Amino acid sequence: MMNKVCIAVNICTYKREKYIDNILKRLQDTFFFDEQNKTEHYGALHIYIVDNACELQNIDSEYIHLEHNPKGNTGGSGGYQYGIDLIRASQVEYTHVVFMDDDVELDVSCFYKLYDFLRNVDEENANRPVAGRMFRMDAKEIQYTAGEIWNGGNIVHVGLNKPLTEVEKEPEVNLNAGAEYGGWWFCCFPYEFVKENDIMPFFIHCDDVEYGLRCGQLPIVLKGVQVWHETFEHRQTPLICYYDTRNPLYVNEKYRLSGDASTVLLDWKKKISRYHYEEKWDYEYYTIKGMIDFLKGMKWLTDIHPGKYHSRLQKARINRYKNSILWRVAEYRFRKKYKL
Secondary structure, eight states: OOOOOOOOOOOEEOHHHHHHHHHHHHHHGGGOTTTOOOOOOSEEEEEEEEETOOSSOOOOOEEEEEOOTTTOOOHHHHHHHHHHHHHHHHOOOEEEEEEEOOOOEEOOOOHHHHHHHHOOOOOEEEESOOEEOOOOOOOOEEEEEEEEEOOSSSEETTTTEEEEEHTSSSOSTTOOOOSSSSSEEEEEEHHHHHHHOOOOOOOSSSHHHHHHHOSOOEEEEEEEEEEEEEOOOOOOOOHHHHHHHHHHHHHHHTTOSSSOOOHHHHHHHHHHHHHHHTTHHHHHHHHHHHHHTTOEEEHHHHHHHHHHHHHHHHHHOHHHHHHHHHHHHHHHHHHHTTTO
């Protein structure tokens, strides 16, 4: 007997109308939305889009829901969380939730393949996530990753830069891909997990890491369940350094994955020293600020409004002399907390 499958796709967007239009047009041309033929796929895919910019026109049809985030721009984390809230409030009995980036290109066949797998998956593997592969936007026949290994923040991409010709030799279903979690360019979780678990309010970055590790189930990788997405080396900015410093520290502390505190401190100081040597004062500042804010603790993180705090960070006045004081303050507080 086949499994019942009803998938909610959770998308958070911010000022990417063209991408959203393209995703909707492509999905609406599938059997999932074909009211005339009404195959087994019809009605098995519902789309929830949360607009953090509050600019797109609301949609509230039977299978497509686009809503403005009532809290404004709370980052990807807050947008996805509001999407979860909408999915939970629905009267539909969902079986799975797909977290998907708004700036991907996709072949809609990935949803057919995901649906067919979920219809037939055995009980032993039914509670595991399905990690979508990510192919490069700048070299579309190259797989960037098939899943992630956290490795304390030194992320290992499974199947890094693997040519499509090699990917095609892999099995249709890989139950032992070697990944710990899937990135949210495309990742499918059982609804039973999503129903009981909120997202950490990280604003951006590492929300997918923490959620995947919390799930505690190794992801399955399917051939053909994939999207195309810009790789991360093209996305580094000074402000992203803040989140890439602060959020991994929270993840590692929660799961005790970072090794001894003295090593963490040394690695952080090496990063600051590199930016200082290169006279990248803005990168240096946000790396220091990320540590300072991490040391404020988890309660501070959950109490702030992530969007408003992000705006404050953007307006920071930065200079090398201020940095030289702040990094000493951060090191002192770190040593005090961990008794170094």
